[in-house]
Amino acid sequence: MTAPTAPTTIDSDEVFTVEAGGTTFELVCGLEVHAELATATKMFSGAPNRFGDEPNTNVDPVTLGLPGTLPVVNERAIELAIRFGLAVGAEIRPSVFARKNYFYPDMPKDFQISQYDQPIVVDGSIELPGGHVVGLERAHLEEDTGKSTHVGGDGRITGAEYSLVDYNRAGVPLLEIVSRPHVRTPEQARQYVAELRAVLVAAGVSDGKMEEGSLRVDANVSVRPVGTDALGTRCEIKNLNSLRSLGRAIEYEARRQADLIAAGERVEQQTRHWDEDSGRTSKMRSKEEADDYRYFPEPDLLPVTPDPAWIDAIGAALPPMPAARRRAVADAAGVVLPDETVALIVERGQDSQALDAITAGADAARVLVHVSQNLAGEGGASVAPDRLAALIALETSGALTATQAKAVLAEMVGSDATPEEIAAAKGFEAMDTGALEAMVDEVIAAHPDEWETFRTGDDKARGKLTGFFVGQVMRASRGQADGKAVTDLLRRRSGA
Amino acid sequence: MGESFISAREVAAGVRAGEWTARHVADEHLAAVAERDGEIHAFLHVDPDAVRAAADRIDAAVAAGDDPGPLAGVPVALKDNLCTRGVPTTCASRILEGWRPPYDATVVERLVAAGAVVVGKTNLDEFAMGSSTENSAFGPTRNPLDPSRVPGGSSGGSAAAVAAGFAPLALGSDTGGSIRQPAALCGVVGLKPTYGRVSRHGLVAFASSLDQIGPFTRSVADAALALDVIGGHDPLDATSSPSPQPDHLAAVDSGVDGLRVGVLSEMLDMDGVAPEVVARVREAAEALAAAGAEVVEVSVPAVIYGLSAYYLIAPAEASSNLARFDGVRYGLRVDAPTTNEMMVATRTRGFGPEVKRRIMLGTYALSAGYYDAFYGQAQRVRTLIARDFAAAYERVDVLLSPTSPTTAFAFGDKTADPLTMYLNDVCTIPSNLSGDPAISVPFGTGGDDLPVGVQVMGPALAETDLLRTAAVLEGAAP
């Protein structure tokens, strides 16, 4: 069977570079993410797909690859793969399962059923919160392997006395999502995985739990001299168990490869293992040692050609994805993307809260500030958008200062009282201008030296002392003064 | 041995009507096994107590006024590559010696649900790879008609069991002729249904895209009855046909008046097809013409490539299917210091030479650089064969050919050179590649008075046409 074709790179505003031997090398990286699907049962049988159960309890004859057993495709797994494909704007293709043949004790049949040259999802993309777009070459369905525990030695595979195999995970549906080599910085790699995870969770495809192994990442890393087009020899980095590991491993590996090339050596195509403790990658095996997988079409399964009506129905039921949600918030708030506040709000799933508050007439800038900063804690997301809008109305009308508004909002979390009621209970009433002016004058009179410095000093000194005088007025007013109004008064009094 | 030679239909009718008990039938057949299987070696496993207990359950049902089903009390022999819950299933291989599956094959469930009583598990060429049952790790089966000769294979034990009167019905599996060829050599009826007609769930796979389960019987009507019981859709096999099953038994006696029959010319001209076999096929054609069929000679040119394509496809699939026998989860383990060495030691000791040969052939055919030349090319030949058959079936309803090029041969005759043995399947393989049904029915004898089998082939799901043609031949056999 013919292997999938090699992809090409694209430009990025930012590119991670490494200097070695007087040459600047740039990073080219593609990511392969294995996502366990949120099905009730396994890819090819009715055994439960459940994490954390007693070893070898979620197994049936198919899971164990017992002689005579046959796989039957899980309809839900197909549906979830289609959901993912539609969520990343990909094409849904007729697909064929193949057998990937290699011997390994955690693989019950000593072959893995996997889509090979005809994957179900082809050619999508992921837009990162930072604005960079990473192309997706393909996503294909396959079955997971079991898990080995190594006994004796230091508990790692090498040096263990023996190993114990649990097949609970064997046969769990996996979607292997292969990006194009469009990842150009370690930060983009982290953003990509975070964003992909958000898409998978939003689409209900996977629970995305990296800590439970629901999401596993391999990175294909290569470097090339800046200004050249040809791709360098790549190494595949495995064992990237967190976003932190991912970024560190890519950076380390790029440096290692650049140093090799600068030293006149050649980068060997290898599979490498990331060790979080030492912060290094080490060789697992070279390409030459790689098995000949002898792919051929799985004769026990027939092609899957999803009905276009089914695909349409799945698409119609799909919720909006994070990139679209960021766009919606940005549009409503009149903000230009990329914007960290907008990204944060969407990441926390508080975008409808923000959008609805803006729709209810609240000042968009204040909405973004309150939702991203003051409603980030527990219960913050539950504050109804119309109540948030009412609070912001008090703030923008001058009835409450920013500080007071923040205090009222904190009380609104977990309370049914209106912003007005809370403000009244707290004794927050707008000071009239005359009272404020009198208070400012009293403070100036009490601090003549500071006032002199404020009046005659440079910008730096003025800035420093503005804070001092505002603080004094705040203390005198027990927080009821509007900081902005105080600043204005100080400026007027100083004759500036 | 009297009652051990009556048909499955008669056994069931008698049990259902209370004329005799299932226990009596079981005892008769167990007695036949006890008397002669020491010599024949059709069975790898028989548990007489379990057989009697199963028969007693049928009798209890009858006594309670229940109908145990169309195979009430019928003793059935199962090829030992069909999984039976709690009962050893070895595939005649050391690597599975002592393995007791935790589940039943769909066909076994269906037989038992129809009232059948499983007599035992029958011998085969290891993992169904062979044409003589000489490749069994547990010793060969002898042909009941001439114990100096092979019963054919790979389902030699099942064919011999039916021919010897150990059971009126046996199941086998047919990947390249493994039901039809031993049926021909043992003088019984052997049916390979359309691919997908009978669920493969619980059949230990040899070549997944070719394997099909089917019955051995002493009459065509019994074969039809057996298919009615074991056939039909099974959600546990994704390749199971969703088409509803016709009543095959009802169609058996409908004759061949007006049926268009083609004699497949290439299969009469093939190297190694004995003249007396060709003569029987021609006589069979005449018998069908005499019964009202329209007989013509038909060419299906691509069938001459069948053997080559088969010996690339079947080993390729087998090499993958048999990878799981690695000493980790079940069956044989030969200890070694590392897992990899353990796997090598286990497989090296556990598999016999023919299995190793095919695993290597298949591994080679799939390996990098050779896929297109071998496996890919063979899959294209498969398209050619299916296309040529389809063209022939526009002109005729069924095709006629020899089943096996010769009658039963002596032990050791064809073991020296694998290719010589493979040539036994030259007439049966094309139906496996196209997925179409085929039946072998005894029609006269060849040299040494040994039976000759005539093969009737038809398009997908045309089993009724095959069965009624075979029934006419059965009645007209010399």
Added chain:
Amino acid sequence: MAERITRDDVAKVAQLARLALTDDELDTFTGQLAAVLEHAEDVAALDLADVAPTAHPLQLGNVLRPDVVGPTLDRDEVLAAAPSAEDGRFRVPTILGEAP
């Protein structure tokens, strides 16, 4: 047309298939595999570029199973059939390398 299979090819194939062969077996199998592959040359020589491969005799597709939990096996029964088990798991000797 593929080259005639060599002794080295057979040795490599045996390794891929996890089989150990003696020198004699290697010789025998090389000859036998060569004979079968030679017989298959009639097929290899056909020009079938325009013919689609048949992976499957059935022209079916989209055979899917509802995502409904079915029965599982009894662990004790499963592990009793294993050559070696410990602590609810299948025991194997030292594994020399990570999975590919």
